[in-house]
Amino acid sequence: MDIKHVLTADQFTRSDLDAIMARSLEMESIVAGGGSKLCDGKILGALFYEPSTRTRLSFETAMMRLGGDVVSETDVTFSSQTKGEVMEDTIRIVGGYSDVIAIRTKVKGEAKLAAHYSPVPVLNGGDGAGEHPTQSLLDLFTIAKHHRIGEERMRVAFVGDLKYGRTVHSLAKVLRNYDGVEVSFVAPEVIQVPDDYLEEGDEVHYELSDEVLSGADVIYDTRMQKERFDDMDEYHLVRNAFIFTPEVVGKMKSSATLMHPLPRVNEIQQAVDKLPQARYFEQAQNGVPVRMALIAEVLGL
Numbered sequence: 001m002d003i004k005h006v007l008t009a010d011q012f013t014r015s016d017l018d019a020i021m022a023r024s025l026e027m028e029s030i031v032a033g034g035g036s037k038l039c040d041g042k043i044l045g046a047l048f049y050e051p052s053t054r055t056r057l058s059f060e061t062a063m064m065r066l067g068g069d070v071v072s073e074t075d076v077t078f079s080s081q082t083k084g085e086v087m088e089d090t091i092r093i094v095g096g097y098s099d100v101i102a103i104r105t106k107v108k109g110e111a112k113l114a115a116h117y118s119p120v121p122v123l124n125g126g127d128g129a130g131e132h133p134t135q136s137l138l139d140l141f142t143i144a145k146h147h148r149i150g151e152e153r154m155r156v157a158f159v160g161d162l163k164y165g166r167t168v169h170s171l172a173k174v175l176r177n178y179d180g181v182e183v184s185f186v187a188p189e190v191i192q193v194p195d196d197y198l199e200e201g202d203e204v205h206y207e208l209s210d211e212v213l214s215g216a217d218v219i220y221d222t223r224m225q226k227e228r229f230d231d232m233d234e235y236h237l238v239r240n241a242f243i244f245t246p247e248v249v250g251k252m253k254s255s256a257t258l259m260h261p262l263p264r265v266n267e268i269q270q271a272v273d274k275l276p277q278a279r280y281f282e283q284a285q286n287g288v289p290v291r292m293a294l295i296a297e298v299l300g301l
């Protein structure tokens with residue numbers, strides 16, 4: 001595996017994914033053992049120009065668990081970009097202060113642009129309605145812990161805002177590397193998955209039917225991305241399209257996994273959290289070992 005930047009889920013081969021999953025398992029043991037000094041003297045620059053809890057803090061935790069340090073810019077109003085600095089210059093400067101950069105931007109494609117100007121590896125922590133490739137790896141790690149992905153037939157249903165939900169875009173791409181994974185997309189038409197992420201054989205549904213619920217091995221639910229809608233009337237029409245209640249989750253197999261990248265708003269009721277299918281908090285925790293593995297990999301450690 002020779003990964004310089006992590007920008008899109010397209011870049012991963014099956015052997016890359018196997019190697020990242022194996023390294024993430026090792027990192028999980030390292031976390032349980034109290035951390036390591038692998039990144040002693042290394043610095044992560046965290047540039048987050050959109051709100052984030054999990055991605056930024058798990059990247060920062062990952063670097064600290066590896067013995068490194070973090071510098072961060074987490075509010076664009078305090079960035080010199082508000083004085084007119086272009087992102088290319090910010091990246092050149094922060095790349096001079098740090099050894100690796102994790103970036104989240106409002107603009108699709110901007111992480112790739114950042115990588116072009118950066119003297120150090122860039123990790124895409126979400127670029128607008130584009131992709132969220134590091135999330136797709138922790139999603140894969142979570143699925144692989146509970147299901148024999150690639151070894152047996154598996155049904156994955158994506159539910160919610162599939163147009164703007166970048167985690168869906170990246171995970172759908174990653175899953176194409178595994179035999180036997182059948183994908184369905186469940187969303188109202190106005191927020192259905194863009195054609196770029198569809199493949200022959202995928203199912204597209206506009207309602208969450210009992211058949212989809214009971215047939216799925218993994219349901220990957222997402223928040224309606226209010227901040228990305230141009231038309232608020234459209235948002236209000238779809239915002240309550242799918243609500244996972246205990247009754248709805250009761251229609252899933254008991255062995256199935258209900259995932260969500262979080263944050264959730266109202267689409268999964270808190271009463272669902274105690275059900276065996278609910279694995280979204282575990283999923284969020286997996287962000288630390290997986291991001292440790294990615295930091296180590298791009299630093300060549």
Ligand code: CP
Nearest residue numbers: 052053054055261262
């Ligand atoms: N899953 C995810 O990207 O969460 P944050 O927006 O909190 O980083």
